Amino acid sequence: xxxxxxxxxxxxxxxxxVDTRALMATVNAIKDDPGLGxxxxxxxxxxxxxxxxxxxxxxxxxxxxxxxxxxxxxxxADEPAxxxxxxxxxxxxxxxxxxxxxxxxxxxxxxxxxxxxxxxELESELEGDIDLRGFxxxxxxxxxxxxxxxxxxxxxxxxxxxxxxxxxxxxxxVFNTLSQGTRVDVTVQxx
Amino acid sequence: xxxxxxxxxxxxxxxxxVDTRALMATVNAIKDDPGLGxxxxxxxxxxxxxxxxxxxxxxxxxxxxxxxxxxxxxxxADEPAxxxxxxxxxxxxxxxxxxxxxxxxxxxxxxxxxxxxxxxELESELEGDIDLRGFxxxxxxxxxxxxxxxxxxxxxxxxxxxxxxxxxxxxxxVFNTLSQGTRVDVTVQxx
Numbered sequence: 107x108x109x110x111x112x113x114x115x116x117x118x119x120x121x122x123x124v125d126t127r128a129l130m131a132t133v134n135a136i137k138d139d140p141g142l143g144x145x146x147x148x149x150x151x152x153x154x155x156x157x158x159x160x161x162x163x164x165x166x167x168x169x170x171x172x173x174x175x176x177x178x179x180x181x182x183a184d185e186p187a188x189x190x191x192x193x194x195x196x197x198x199x200x201x202x203x204x205x206x207x208x209x210x211x212x213x214x215x216x217x218x219x220x221x222x223x224x225x226x227e228l229e230s231e232l233e234g235d236i237d238l239r240g241f242x243x244x245x246x247x248x249x250x251x252x253x254x255x256x257x258x259x260x261x262x263x264x265x266x267x268x269x270x271x272x273x274x275x276x277x278x279x280v281f282n283t284l285s286q287g288t289r290v291d292v293t294v295q296x297x
Numbered sequence: 298x299x300x301x302x303x304x305x306x307x308x309x310x311x312x313x314x315v316d317t318r319a320l321m322a323t324v325n326a327i328k329d330d331p332g333l334g335x336x337x338x339x340x341x342x343x344x345x346x347x348x349x350x351x352x353x354x355x356x357x358x359x360x361x362x363x364x365x366x367x368x369x370x371x372x373x374a375d376e377p378a379x380x381x382x383x384x385x386x387x388x389x390x391x392x393x394x395x396x397x398x399x400x401x402x403x404x405x406x407x408x409x410x411x412x413x414x415x416x417x418e419l420e421s422e423l424e425g426d427i428d429l430r431g432f433x434x435x436x437x438x439x440x441x442x443x444x445x446x447x448x449x450x451x452x453x454x455x456x457x458x459x460x461x462x463x464x465x466x467x468x469x470x471v472f473n474t475l476s477q478g479t480r481v482d483v484t485v486q487x488x
Contacts, residue, residue, distance in 0.1 A: 166377075
């Protein structure tokens with residue numbers, strides 16, 4: 107008899123559908139070599155016409171190397187008719203809510219997984235306030251961005267586990283970027 | 298002879314593909330009644346499994362009414378294999394770059410249109426820095442969100458027009474939200 111075939115990679119250890127063994131391997135690699143944690147995420151956008159434009163994401167830099175995504179991601183943005191668009195995509199401030207929702211959700215689920223906290227179901231509703239007078243330049247005292255965003259999660263799991271979820275939201279990169287702000291440099295050059 | 302047929306709505310006046318007559322009608326309506334500018338944008342997100350989740354956007358509140366989008370927008374987020382996902386969508390911090398790119402682009406194009414500044418082509422490349430040690434909780438002194446985002450636009454148009462574009466970026470709601478930060482309230486309740 108021959109020995110049973112063995113995979114070169116260990117079996118996944120799934121908690122909440124997250125391969126915690128793979129995730130902890132990444133964590134330990136960065137612990138041993140902190141420089142591996144530095145990432146550069148990227149997107150390219152092309153204006154199509156009017157308020158319609160499209161972004162493409164193909165890969166990023168992390169763990170000291172260029173990493174290609176398994177597929178190219180394409181995302182369209184537009185505006186509704188009342189904002190002079192043709193509704194061919196969610197608008198940019200709605201995409202921002204998606205970025206926040208998805209990041210909070212991933213952060214809750216992944217951090218719960220490595221702590222052994224099982225989550226059965228998780229959904230959220232987001233709502234954010236913007237006064238268009240800011241964007242339209244009608245009143246310089248009116249903020250141009252969101253002045254508040256509310257995120258209401260509903261989760262299924264044991265009471266003890268649910269009580270531990272809220273604090274895990276604090277790890278979310280998008281939540282932290284929005285809460286604390288970040289430096290954004292914009293340049294315009296001739297093509 | 299009968300008079301020529303007249304549309305009930307005025308013909309669009311397109312600059313950069315933006316119906317500036319419709320946009321100015323919105324601007325003037327809000328000028329006359331500032332309360333019309335208050336908007337609430339929304340998204341709903343459902344966790345699917347692991348790092349994969351999905352947002353749906355169907356409508357928003359604006360001009361003192363609920364406004365449905367012409368279609369339902371669905372956006373998936375996931376993570377690449379190195380971050381314990383299956384690459385079934387751009388990841389949340391990449392979606393954030395798309396939100397920023399699309400908002401800056403729309404703001405430049407629309408504000409240029411109402412000023413009569415013609416833009417022929419516009420594209421952008423975005424890059425943002427995140428150190429995963431923050432998200433992973435390995436070092437409390439490392440920020441968890443983006444520490445810097447760079448946006449490089451390339452535009453085609455007259456030299457005079459291009460020189461005026463950069464300042465129009467300042468109107469972008471997502472740019473302002475990221476630059477200045479906003480309040481984000483997160484709650485978790487049992488389902």
